[in-house]
Amino acid sequence: MSVSSRISPVIQDIVEKALEEIETSLDARIILAMDAGLRGQGMESADSPYRIMFVYVHRLDWYLKLSPGPATVELPASDDFSLTGWDIRHLVETMKQSNATQTTWLNSAAIYRSDQDLLRRLALLQRRVWQPAPALAAEIETATSELGKWSFGHTLTTEEFLTPMYATLSARAIAEDDGPSPEDIRVLYEGLAEDVTSEMDFILSEKAKKGAHSDAPSCFRSQLFMNAELPRLRTVELPEHPAPDDSVFDRFLADTIRRFG
Template sequence: MSYVRIDAIPASVQKEIESRLAEIETEENIHILMAVESGSRAWGFPSPDSDYDVRFIYVRTRDWYLSLRPGRDVIEQPIVDDIDLNGWDIRKALGLLLKSNAVINEWIESPIRYRQDHAIVAALRNLADDLLDSRALAHHYANLGRSNAARWIEVAGDVPVKKYFYSLRPALAIRFLRNYPDKRPPMNLQALIDASDLAKSLVADIDQLVEAKKMTNEKSNGARKPDVDALINDELARASEVSGRLDEDDSFNARAEEIFLELVNS
C-alpha cells in the first residue's frame, strides 16, 4: 500500500501537521509510532470544509508504565485551523486490536500516512491480520450505518450528502466482509466500490454523490438516490451473514505482549 499520499494533503497542511506532531512528542515525552488520516480525506470523499482528522499511536518511556496509578492513555488536542489531532497509547491500541476493534484496524489500513511508520507497525499489521474477526467488524459497521441511516433514510426529501456517506461506507464494508471474510475492508470508498461488483448504474449514482460532496460544504443537501438507499438498507441488514473467527488462540496475547515489551524496553 502507499504509505503517504502527498497529493491528497496540501503541502502547507502536511508541514503544519508534521510540526504539531513533533511538538506533541516534545511536550508529552512520547514517541509517535504512526500518524494517519482517519476521516473523509482517507475515505475518498472530502468536502471543501472537511477537517484533517489526524490519528496517531504512541509509546511513552518505560518508567511511565511502571507507575502505581495508570496514566491517561489518550492524547487529545483542540481543533485548530481544521486540524484535529488525537492519539492512543500503544497499550490501549494493542488491547483494542486483540478485540478486533474496527477503529484501530482502519488506522492501520489508512492510505494517508503523515509520517513514515515505525518498524513495529509491520508487526501490528501482521497481528491485526491474523486475529481479524470479520463478524466483529461487520457488527461494528452495521451499528454505525444503522445509527446514521435511522436519521434520514425513511424520511422523504433531500438529505445532506455527508449523511449518505456515513451510511454508505459502512454498508459497503459489510458487503466487502461478506465477500472477503478473511480480509480487512479498505478505508477508501473507491477501493470498496471496486471490490463490490456493483451495477454500473449504482456506481454512477455513487460517483455523482462523491462529486457533489467535493463541491459543497458538510451540511449541503443533495438529491436522493433510491437505488443507493436500497443498497444501504440491504447490506446493513446482512451483517449477520458474515462469518466470525472460530479459533481461540492464546498466542495472540503473547504476541501483543511481545510487541509492547519490545517497545518499552528499547
C-alpha cells in the same frame, strides 16, 4: 516515514510541525499519525475537520516505572483541527480486547506519518484479533437505521446518503471474512458495477467541493445497490475466530518499544 499522497503539502507541513512539538513536550517519539474522521474514509467535504490520531513510544525506562503516566493525550486545537494520542501500550491493550470500533483508524486512507514495517505488523495483529460476526452485525444495523430515517419527499444531503452507503459497503467487505475492512470508501466500492462506481465517483467529487450538508447529487443506482445488498448481507453467517495468545501482543509491544523507544 511514508505519507499519503492524498494530503496536501500545506496540511502535511502543519501536521508535521504539530507532531514535532508534541514529541518534544512528551519526550516521546510519534510513530504513526492518521486521520480518524471523514478524511480518513475518503468522504471529506470542503469543510470537514481534521481528526488526527497518533501513536507514540516513550523511552524504555518510562515503561519500567510503577506509575509511568497517562496512556493518552487530547489536544483539541480547534473545532477544525484536533489531535489525540495513544501510547503504544494503550493501543496494544485496546487491540487485545478485540475492540475493532476503536482502532479502525489504523486503516485510514489519510496518513500523515507512518512506518511500513510497523503498519504491516499492525495489520497482521488486527487480523489475529478480528471478530467479523459482531462487526458485520454493527454495520448492517447502522445502514438499516440510517436508511430508516429517509422520508418521502425529503431532499437528502450527501452526508445522509453516504452514511448508510458506507456501512453497506463495509458490511459487504466484512462478509468476505478476509480481515478488517478498509477505511477508504473508494476501495470498498471498487469492483462494483460501472454505473454504481461512476455515480459514487461523482458524488464524492462533488462533496469534496462543498459543505458537509450540501444536497446529494442523484444517487439512484447506489440506492438500488443498497436495497439489493442489505437483504443478502443479513443472511451471511460468519465464524467466531479464536483469540490469540497473549504472547503475540507481548512480543509486538516489546519489539516496538525496543525499536522506537
